[in-house]
Amino acid sequence: MTETSSMNAKAADMETDRELSSINRATSAFADAFISKMFSDGIIKDVTMDQLLKYLSNPDNYIIDLQNIAHYYYITSGEVFQLFEMTKVLPSLNYKITAFDKSKNYEKNMDTCNRVLRKVKHKQLTRDIIAQVISTGTLTGIWIGDKKNPYPYIFDRPDKVFPAYRLNGEWLINVDLDWVVGLKESEQIALTANLSPYLTMDMVNEYKSDRTKDKQYISLPQDRTFCIRTHTLKRNQPFGINWSLTGLYDLQHKKKLKDLEKSIANKIISAIAVLTIGNKDNPEYANLKLNKDLKRKIHNGVKTALDKNQTQGVTVVSIPEFADIKFPEMKSDALDPKKFVSINQDVSSSYGIGSSMTNGTGANFASAKINLDIFYKKIAVLLEDMETDVYGKLFKLVLPSSVSDDFFLEYDKEPPLTLKEKIDILMKLHTQEGFSLKAVLDNISTVDFNEYIEQSIYEQETLKLQDKIKPYASAYISTGEENGGRPTNENPESESTIRSKTSNSNDTPEG
Numbered sequence: 001m002t003e004t005s006s007m008n009a010k011a012a013d014m015e016t017d018r019e020l021s022s023i024n025r026a027t028s029a030f031a032d033a034f035i036s037k038m039f040s041d042g043i044i045k046d047v048t049m050d051q052l053l054k055y056l057s058n059p060d061n062y063i064i065d066l067q068n069i070a071h072y073y074y075i076t077s078g079e080v081f082q083l084f085e086m087t088k089v090l091p092s093l094n095y096k097i098t099a100f101d102k103s104k105n106y107e108k109n110m111d112t113c114n115r116v117l118r119k120v121k122h123k124q125l126t127r128d129i130i131a132q133v134i135s136t137g138t139l140t141g142i143w144i145g146d147k148k149n150p151y152p153y154i155f156d157r158p159d160k161v162f163p164a165y166r167l168n169g170e171w172l173i174n175v176d177l178d179w180v181v182g183l184k185e186s187e188q189i190a191l192t193a194n195l196s197p198y199l200t201m202d203m204v205n206e207y208k209s210d211r212t213k214d215k216q217y218i219s220l221p222q223d224r225t226f227c228i229r230t231h232t233l234k235r236n237q238p239f240g241i242n243w244s245l246t247g248l249y250d251l252q253h254k255k256k257l258k259d260l261e262k263s264i265a266n267k268i269i270s271a272i273a274v275l276t277i278g279n280k281d282n283p284e285y286a287n288l289k290l291n292k293d294l295k296r297k298i299h300n301g302v303k304t305a306l307d308k309n310q311t312q313g314v315t316v317v318s319i320p321e322f323a324d325i326k327f328p329e330m331k332s333d334a335l336d337p338k339k340f341v342s343i344n345q346d347v348s349s350s351y352g353i354g355s356s357m358t359n360g361t362g363a364n365f366a367s368a369k370i371n372l373d374i375f376y377k378k379i380a381v382l383l384e385d386m387e388t389d390v391y392g393k394l395f396k397l398v399l400p401s402s403v404s405d406d407f408f409l410e411y412d413k414e415p416p417l418t419l420k421e422k423i424d425i426l427m428k429l430h431t432q433e434g435f436s437l438k439a440v441l442d443n444i445s446t447v448d449f450n451e452y453i454e455q456s457i458y459e460q461e462t463l464k465l466q467d468k469i470k471p472y473a474s475a476y477i478s479t480g481e482e483n484g485g486r487p488t489n490e491n492p493e494s495e496s497t498i499r500s501k502t503s504n505s506n507d508t509p510e511g
Contacts (some may be wrong), residue, residue: 047072052248060239063137063159064203068133070244077251080244082349082358087129087243091379093123094412101406109399113407116150116398125152126411129228129390130382137240138163139228140173141390142220144194147398150388153194163227164217171238174217176198177207195220213262223396226389230382245349254343353376360447372415380413388410418442 022412047069055062055069061404073080097113099106133139138158140498145151155161160179163171175195180188181204192201198220229240240367348354355361356368387409396404417425422443441449 034424046239047248047252049249049252052252056245059137059241059245059391062159063239066242066245067136069248070242073244074135074247079247079251079351079353079358084131084134084244086353086357086375087126087134087379087382090376091126091383092412092416093126094416095122095409096412097409098409099403099407101403103403103406105400105403109403111406112398113409114392117391117409120151120394125390126383126386128388129154130379133228133230133240133382137230137242138238141226141393142195142198143224143226143397150394150397158239161354163229164219165238166236167222170222171225172222173220173225173227175220177204177216177218178211180204181208181211198224224393226393228382228385228389230284243351247347250346250350251345254340254347257339257343289462335390344501358457376413376415383413 054063059066070080074084075081095117098108099110103109129139129141132154136158139154140158140161140163141152141154143150144153157179160176162174162176164174180191180199183191188201188204192199192204199218203218228236231241231243232239333411344355352371354368354371357371357375391409395407395409399407423440426435426440426443430437430440438449441447441452
């Protein structure tokens with residue numbers, strides 16, 4: 001009988017252990033799931049450091065992946081957005097056309113160049129090219145049409161329509177027919193319709209029937225194609241690097257800091273107040289037995305009291321007295337704000353844009369001016385490439401062959417003057433040298449030059465306001481006593497006054 005009782009007791013203990021183990025596993029799973037969700041909530045898993053290392057180790061093979069990363073950060077990162085937008089909108093794109101030889105048809109050819117620039121909407125085209133080059137690293141395009149109706153076609157896939165090699169100093173642009181064949185039929189028709197006669201459906205169908213390696217690529221005519229690259233270290237390097245890549249590691253670091261800060265904030269907001277009903281560590285309540293209704297009443301009362309404090313947003317969890325959940329103490333200063341200042345400076349250094357240019361803080365006027373001048377020099381490199389490769393070939397297309405090399409476009413690459421600076425310079429030319437007043441008035445948008453001149457003539461010749469309205473007399477415009485000026489003393493007694501009148505020492509010396 002005693003042995004049987006002992007076995008039953010052991011079996012009961014084992015059953016109790018199993019139940020406790022199940023409860024512990026359930027409690028642990030609950031805590032792990034809650035903590036995991038709390039720390040991962042809101043954290044976006046984007047490009048990893050390993051992926052960046054893989055892409056940047058061979059950027060030519062991953063040019064589209066790097067382009068997609070640039071587009072992603074353009075949307076999600078204020079620094080990349082500011083970099084791309086400032087590069088696109090800062091240049092004024094004021095231009096002049098220069099000719100080496102001014103022949104008898106100089107005016108006619110100059111008019112042709114200005115007209116064609118207006119027709120192709122050169123400012124919009126230039127800004128589109130700038131945006132695509134700095135976000136991709138390489139841009140290829142071609143001038144389509146004839147002399148009377150030229151238009152540009154820009155390719156979106158630099159890996160499929162790419163600079164193959166230099167021929168006679170100019171890039172030869174190849175089209176990958178494998179890529180064309182892989183497009184939808186409607187896309188093939190649209191592409192060949194734009195590029196005809198340099199790429200036609202007959203060429204595509206011919207390649208479909210005979211996909212040999214030597215027929216995979218078609219070369220576009222060099223006199224019509226252009227290639228713009230940026231951030232290249234070698235002259236014969238076909239693909240450039242987009243401008244967002246230099247700061248990606250710093251942006252990743254900043255992203256991790258933000259994720260950490262958000263996780264800490266989530267943990268503080270989602271803090272759990274643990275209500276333990278009964279306490280095995282306290283001898284007074286160690287064997288306290290409460291029924292379920294009483295425990296529920298205690299729980300609901302505490303929860304209601306805490307929920308009234310909406311600002312803290314504390315969640316109440318009631319657990320058995322043999323379970324306990326503890327979280328590390330969280331302090332409000334878990335992340336030093338100076339760390340974000342430091343990483344922001346690193347990002348600005350990576351992109352070469354000071355905070356003074358983006359939000360007007362962090363520098364004095366002199367350093368901000370230097371930063372702006374340097375940034376304009378970077379944009380000037382892109383504009384130089386477009387002047388020769390894009391618009392130089394456009395002029396060769398529309399001008400007679402005898403003078404096509406004589407005309408070239410040159411953009412203004414310096415920071416533009418402010419309106420006040422321009423008006424001050426023009427006013428000095430007008431008042432001192434007698435130059436036109438029209439240039440001054442044209443810079444004041446609300447004043448019409450012809451209306452201004454007509455009104456001035458009307459006031460002077462018809463109304464004769466100069467004779468009717470005179471300025472108030474003062475020491476500067478009159479000297480006689482009858483004119484209200486300072487009276488003169490014809491018989492001075494002061495020796496200094498007599499000496500001054502005798503030698504005219506108060507007069508302004510000539511010369």
